[in-house]
Amino acid sequence: MAMEMRLPVARKPLSERLGRDTKKHLVVPGDTITTDTGFMRGHGTYMGEEKLIASVAGSVERVNKLICVKALKTRYIGEVGDIVVGRITEVQQKRWKVETNSRLDSVLLLSSMNLPGGELRRRSAEDELAMRGFLQEGDLISGVLVQVSPSLVKRQKTHFHDLPCGASVILGNNGFIWIYPTPEHKEEEAGGFIANLEVISRLRNCIISLVTQRMMLYDTSILYCYEASLPHQIKDILKPEIMEEIVMETRQRLLEQEG
Incomplete structure (x- = not known):
C-alpha cells in the first residue's frame, strides 16, 4: 500500500487579486470608521471622542445611516429569513434541541415538523412517542x-x-x-x-x-x-x-x- 508523508509548512495565502470581495472595508478593534456624527452606532462599534470606532475585527457594513461591523470569526447570530442547517443534539418533550453554530442551542417544535407524506393534522401522543423515528441525535x-x-x-x-x-x-x-x-x-x-x-x-x-x-x-x-x-x-x-x-x-x- 502506497503512503505519502509530508512535513507541516506555513501556508502562503493567495495573492490579493482584485475581485469585488477584496474591496471590503476591513477594520480591527480601535480603528476609526468615520468621524461623521450623522451615522448611527450598530453592532461591533462604539462612540469615542466624536468618532465611530470598531470594537471587533471584521468588515464594515452600512445600511442607510446605520453602521455596524460584521466579525470575521464569530458564532452565528440569526436574522429573520435565514436558511439554517442544524443537527439534532437532544430529543425532549414535543421538541428537539438543535445545534446551529450559535451561542445557544435552537429549538425545533414537533408542531413545526412536516409529517411523513406531508399529512396535515394535529400532532398526537403517538407522534410524540415516534419523535426519534423522525429525527434522532447526531443523524x-x-x-x-x-x-x-x-x-x-x-x-x-x-x-x-x-x-x-x-x-x-x-x-x-x-x-x-x-x-x-x-x-x-x-x-x-x-x-x-x-x-x-x-x-x-x-x-x-x-x-x-x-x-x-x-x-x-x-x-x-x-x-x-x-x-x-x-x-x-x-x-x-x-x-x-x-x-x-x-x-x-x-x-x-x-x-x-x-x-
Missing part, C-alpha cells in the same frame, strides 16, 4: 455536513442549489453546509452509490479549499472549483500546491464572469 443521512465560518457564506435569494454534477448543496447562513445526492437525478445519469459518493467527496474537498483561501461560498464558486478539480484525484485536492492551483483557476473564472 447524518445520505450526505456530508461541512462546517465553515458563517462570514464566508454569501447571502443570496436561494441557498438550495442542485448542481449539474449530480449533487445538491444547502448553504446555511449559520455556516453549516449540507451536501447530498440530488433526489430527482436520473439513475442512469447519477451512476449509482459509488459515483454519488465520489461527487460528494469531491465537493466537500472543494469547499474546504475555498474556505482555506477565504473565498466566498455560493453556487457558482463551488461549481467552478469542482470543475477545476476534475483533472486531480479527490485525495489530492487538499494538497497545498494543488489547492492553490484550483482556487486560483476558480478565482480567475469568477473575475472573468464579473467582467
Whole structure:
C-alpha cells in the first residue's frame, strides 16, 4: 500500500487579486470608521471622542445611516429569513434541541415538523412517542455536513442549489453546509452509490479549499472549483500546491464572469 508523508509548512495565502470581495472595508478593534456624527452606532462599534470606532475585527457594513461591523470569526447570530442547517443534539418533550453554530442551542417544535407524506393534522401522543423515528441525535443521512465560518457564506435569494454534477448543496447562513445526492437525478445519469459518493467527496474537498483561501461560498464558486478539480484525484485536492492551483483557476473564472 502506497503512503505519502509530508512535513507541516506555513501556508502562503493567495495573492490579493482584485475581485469585488477584496474591496471590503476591513477594520480591527480601535480603528476609526468615520468621524461623521450623522451615522448611527450598530453592532461591533462604539462612540469615542466624536468618532465611530470598531470594537471587533471584521468588515464594515452600512445600511442607510446605520453602521455596524460584521466579525470575521464569530458564532452565528440569526436574522429573520435565514436558511439554517442544524443537527439534532437532544430529543425532549414535543421538541428537539438543535445545534446551529450559535451561542445557544435552537429549538425545533414537533408542531413545526412536516409529517411523513406531508399529512396535515394535529400532532398526537403517538407522534410524540415516534419523535426519534423522525429525527434522532447526531443523524447524518445520505450526505456530508461541512462546517465553515458563517462570514464566508454569501447571502443570496436561494441557498438550495442542485448542481449539474449530480449533487445538491444547502448553504446555511449559520455556516453549516449540507451536501447530498440530488433526489430527482436520473439513475442512469447519477451512476449509482459509488459515483454519488465520489461527487460528494469531491465537493466537500472543494469547499474546504475555498474556505482555506477565504473565498466566498455560493453556487457558482463551488461549481467552478469542482470543475477545476476534475483533472486531480479527490485525495489530492487538499494538497497545498494543488489547492492553490484550483482556487486560483476558480478565482480567475469568477473575475472573468464579473467582467
